[in-house]
Amino acid sequence: MTEPLRLSKRMSELGLCSRREADAWIERGWVRVDGKVVSELGSKVLPSQRITVERQASAEQSKRVTVLINKPVGYVSGQAEDGYTPAVALIKAENRWNEDKAPEQFHPTQLRSLVPAGRLDIDSIGLLVLTQDGRIAKQLIGEDTAVEKEYLVRVRYLKPPGKLPDAELKRLNHGLSLDGKALLPAKVRWQNDDQLSFTLREGKKRQIRRMCELVGLKVLGLKRVRIGRVKLGDLPVGQWRYLGPDEQF
Structure with a gap:
């Protein structure tokens, strides 16, 4: 017999969102199982059950940004540590690559929940991904990732x-x-x-x-x-751009 799973875990497995996003959507009543709203955290489902999300969830998710930065030496990937500055501090309007063709307009609210999807140590440079999208984070740093x-x-x-x-x-x-x-x-x-x-x-x-x-x-x-399929290309050191709508890892 197939064991039931936590709804948030199953949503993450299906690539709908991250577990944290799933819990938030469940609390807001944005998740349906076999057509019925499930709003209780910790609810369990069988793998055969059909999970759908309301349009509000998809709309919120579509606003989430993913940023590519060419990290310089001396910056840490994540939280500030030992007096070193995190790479997210470079995400500001004046550091945006002037050849970025993405349609997004920069706004400081995009820095909320913008987290690194993978590490790049302080002595290394190059492509670092910061994202608000739990699906991308899972794709790049999940346990079963196959992204090169x-x-x-x-x-x-x-x-x-x-x-x-x-x-x-x-x-x-x-x-x-x-x-x-x-x-x-x-x-x-x-x-x-x-x-x-x-x-x-x-x-x-x-x-x-x-x-x-x-x-x-x-x-x-x-x-x-x-x-994956996303290259650093000509992005200058210390500058950033948005992940384009036609780009996938």
Whole structure:
């Protein structure tokens, strides 16, 4: 027999919204199960039951913005820490890329609930996504995400004869473990004499730097250039743009 699930969890699984959004919509009476309004938090449903949401929920969701920023060195991805400034502080009218073609007009209310969907450490630059949309956050950082992230990494090999052996490059692709757990297969290849391209489907804390340490490489610079089908492109460092209506990760 199939076990019932919390309604908010099932809505998240179906990609309708995040669990937090689901709870808010349930409280407002915006969620129907098999055509009947369910407004009690913690309600459970069977996977076979049909869940629909009212137009107000869809309209509210459509107003939510997603922002792409080229994060500079020295900014943290999330909450301010140890005196360092969070990347969201760069989201202001004067920092918007003048080539952004998205129709949205910037307003400070868009900063409410604008959270990073994934990390980029303080010493790294490149593509960082901040979103108000729980569906996008789940897509990029949910447990079962399959969205690739691509990085360009400038490195130096610290052992003689000064060049990374092919066997160690193979280990970077598959064969390393962090925190006692094997890493998923990656795609790691040389871009030029001192730069590697890393494509990952997971994002452990400082993962690339730690992978490099395990094979004797020192990271000199790290830049994220792609998340799924969305590329950093020509977006200047420290500037931002909206995710376009025709773009999907």
